[in-house]
Amino acid sequence: MKAAVYYQNGGPEVLKYEDVPDPVCHPKGVVIRVEAVSIEGGDTLNRWHGPLLTKPHVVGYQAGGEIVEVGSEVTNLRVGQKVATSYNFGSHAALRSVPARSAWPVPKGFDVKLASTIPVTFGTAADCLFEFGRLKAGETVLVQAGASGVGVAAIQLAKRAGATVLATASSDERLERLKPLGLDHGINYRTDDVVKSVMKITNNRGVDLVVDPVGGATLQGSLLSLAYRGRVSMVGAAGREPMTVDVSPLMAGNRSLTGVFLGAEIGTERAHNMIQRLIEEAARGELKVVIDRTFPLSEAGAAHAYIESRNAVGRVLLIP
Missing domain, CATH: 3.90.180.10 (Medium-chain alcohol dehydrogenases, catalytic domain)
Structure with missing residues (x-):
């Protein structure tokens, strides 16, 4: 072959x-x-x-x-x-x-x-948001690298769950393409300070949950974007930078950082059935x-x- x-x-x-x-x-x-x-x-x-x-x-x-x-x-x-x-x-x-x-x-x-x-991207996004991120309707989510496969999935799933969705991307054009998927507020990380933008959008409250597939310096910004009792689901190292961060902001605000790896559970009944459900939802046009x-x-x-x-x-x- x-x-x-x-x-x-x-x-x-x-x-x-x-x-x-x-x-x-x-x-x-x-x-x-x-x-x-x-x-x-x-x-x-x-x-x-x-x-x-x-x-x-x-x-x-x-x-x-x-x-x-x-x-x-x-x-x-x-x-x-x-x-x-x-x-x-x-x-x-x-x-x-x-x-x-x-x-x-x-x-x-x-x-x-x-x-x-669908399996890796939507499955990973779902675990970041729900299984480990404990997302509830009415909360605010920041999706780092919103134009990525996991980002596109997370935006849709978070919006469908009743969240307000913020996302970052490398250009205004990419952010515009995310709006039909449920993006409420886009942040161009090449031209704007992500943390300052998050705080401005949320009236200095911060977000309840961050989905971060980038890591490196981006992860530090994710921690600093959290509200009181906010959570970060860290799911990758797409930025290829060293994972060196100051985690002290977690303690001060009773915040949490959770590593997420779908591969560790993809063979379980829970994850297998969850992925099958996502495929069927996409087939019905409920996910894009x-x-x-x-x-x-x-x-x-x-x-x-x-x-x-x-x-x-x-x-x-x-x-x-």
Whole structure:
């Protein structure tokens, strides 16, 4: 099969388009013919410095497609079924093998390309807001990197839950594109001081919850943006900066900082069912999947470079 692979960590230029052996179907797994790869922020981070679990390595968490082989111990999935999948690696390829627990059926009539983006992004956003963020109707949420995949999902889910939603992005144009999703107040972090803007918008109260997939210096701003008893759900290190922060503002305001990693619980009944529910809600039009751009799988390097330019709004797909 064809795949986007690399032999060493580095920038987008390390990705090569080559023939590699077809994946083997595990007795408790399935193999899918990939129709769309949803590139995650973690994919680019892994390309920079993650372990090479295969040689050459096929990176990537998420992909959607059609099941072409079912393991002997799998009873809930069938050949020909469309599924969205998430696993530690292997998405950037024409075929991928995943545990059956890491595949979610796509409702009939729903585009598998859209479904391919949902498990990690919407699942992560939901955990940041509800499972760990304890969001309640009437509260105020700040979504850092609002134009990211997790950001786009968090804005919609928070607004639907009755929250007032603030979000940051790198340009006014990107912020405008987020307003139809439920954004109430946008903050251009390149031209405005985020903390000062948050305090102005909230009449110096601060926000009840911050979803922060960026980390680094952004995380410090998230802590300083909190109201009394406010919470931060820290879910990533997209900024690629050292995680060095002063946590003393937490104690003074009885605030909290919680690390969130969907991968630690994605195999549980709770998380699996939550992701399936989100896919079904999107299929009914209750949630919007935003696709910024698609690239052929053969141009995976260009797609990664585009993501790292921070111009995208929503997800970038690779099409085998």
